[in-house]
Amino acid sequence: MFATGDTELAATPPMGWNSWNAFSCDVTEGDIRTAADQLVETGLRDAGYEYLVVDDCWMADGVDDEGRLQPHPDDFPSGIESLAEYVHGKGLKFGIYSSAGTRTCQGLPASLGRERLHARQFADWGVDYLKYDNCGDHGSNDAIARYSAMGNALAEVDRDIVYSICEWGRNEPWRWGRNAGGHLWRATHDIVAKWTTDEQEFGLGIVDIIDQMHERGMDPHQGPGGWNDPDMLQIGNGPDSGQSKLEDVDVDRALTPAEERTHFSFWCLFGAPLMAGNDLAAMDDWTRELLTNEDAIAIDQDPLGIQGTRDGVLEETEVWSKRLAGEECAVILFNRGESTTDIETTVETVDMPVDAATYTVRDVWNDEVRETDGQLHATVDPHDVAMFRVIPE
Numbered sequence: 001m002f003a004t005g006d007t008e009l010a011a012t013p014p015m016g017w018n019s020w021n022a023f024s025c026d027v028t029e030g031d032i033r034t035a036a037d038q039l040v041e042t043g044l045r046d047a048g049y050e051y052l053v054v055d056d057c058w059m060a061d062g063v064d065d066e067g068r069l070q071p072h073p074d075d076f077p078s079g080i081e082s083l084a085e086y087v088h089g090k091g092l093k094f095g096i097y098s099s100a101g102t103r104t105c106q107g108l109p110a111s112l113g114r115e116r117l118h119a120r121q122f123a124d125w126g127v128d129y130l131k132y133d134n135c136g137d138h139g140s141n142d143a144i145a146r147y148s149a150m151g152n153a154l155a156e157v158d159r160d161i162v163y164s165i166c167e168w169g170r171n172e173p174w175r176w177g178r179n180a181g182g183h184l185w186r187a188t189h190d191i192v193a194k195w196t197t198d199e200q201e202f203g204l205g206i207v208d209i210i211d212q213m214h215e216r217g218m219d220p221h222q223g224p225g226g227w228n229d230p231d232m233l234q235i236g237n238g239p240d241s242g243q244s245k246l247e248d249v250d251v252d253r254a255l256t257p258a259e260e261r262t263h264f265s266f267w268c269l270f271g272a273p274l275m276a277g278n279d280l281a282a283m284d285d286w287t288r289e290l291l292t293n294e295d296a297i298a299i300d301q302d303p304l305g306i307q308g309t310r311d312g313v314l315e316e317t318e319v320w321s322k323r324l325a326g327e328e329c330a331v332i333l334f335n336r337g338e339s340t341t342d343i344e345t346t347v348e349t350v351d352m353p354v355d356a357a358t359y360t361v362r363d364v365w366n367d368e369v370r371e372t373d374g375q376l377h378a379t380v381d382p383h384d385v386a387m388f389r390v391i392p393e
């Protein structure tokens, strides 16, 4: 189990938006201002998406005389402090990116050996969230040393900064992320906007990540203040999104609506950080409705902070569940196969802590409410889910 630490920050999984999946290295301060406006206008902020994070490529290719990071002169001409002010003015929090190596993944200056200087710089700029990547030369330092150095530096500044460790799950960061000062830690490699990827291909698809989140045995390590992070959302993205167009990424079609619903449902069942990653100015109604579903978000943000797990497998169908506060339970019936299938289970199979004569079943995705004496079932399309909140009466 996890050590006690600061659980007020990130008491529930952080929610927000990050620039990488939509804009990759082409991001500009204009994109960030637009994203801030859009988070408000589309209702995402009010649904809980609070942290607006600029990922790699905000910095110039050189540090100042003291070693401080500089904003890119053409793409971020107004500087980071004024950008953070703009974001704060919209009732949002502002996040930034660096790496625990000499360079970022795009080859720009990063923070190894300059952690205290950069932490102070971020605090002075009004930064509320740091995503800290794993690229560049590590010298002779192991991951725990590199991530703890920044965690300690952030703890010394006079500002609350959520610390997002992005070590890709290489060294089981769920075991040491909290002690390194982290509030969330990437548990898996980079997500791409695909259902699944081949082994030799860059990144992981949705179903690959779902499997790894279960199979790597990380769930006991998560809870308030420290979250296993299956990476940012790819909902609303496709072959034309920034990350999809990178040289080593190969996205030939968008996720289907069923696959997107499965993606969002599982991230909520995991109690995962929900960082949207789509171009908000081009968001359609389907994507907005998916990202703002109140019942799904309530399952994600449940105060117990339990990561849901797999309870049973029958051929291509699976039953997953997550214990919720108030002796309730969230259930996913998942069809990973290629034909529509009936899936059945009972409250005895899932993580329902009490035995009752009757349960209310609220369907997250179609608003139906029904009563059951314990049977749970749905007809589920290929790559799709049914998701319920089950409440004992």
Ligand code: GLA
Binding pocket: 020, 055, 056, 104, 105, 106, 133, 166, 168, 190
């Ligand atoms: C790594 C991270 C991604 C993103 C890119 C930026 O691949 O895992 O999430 O931040 O770097 O270059």
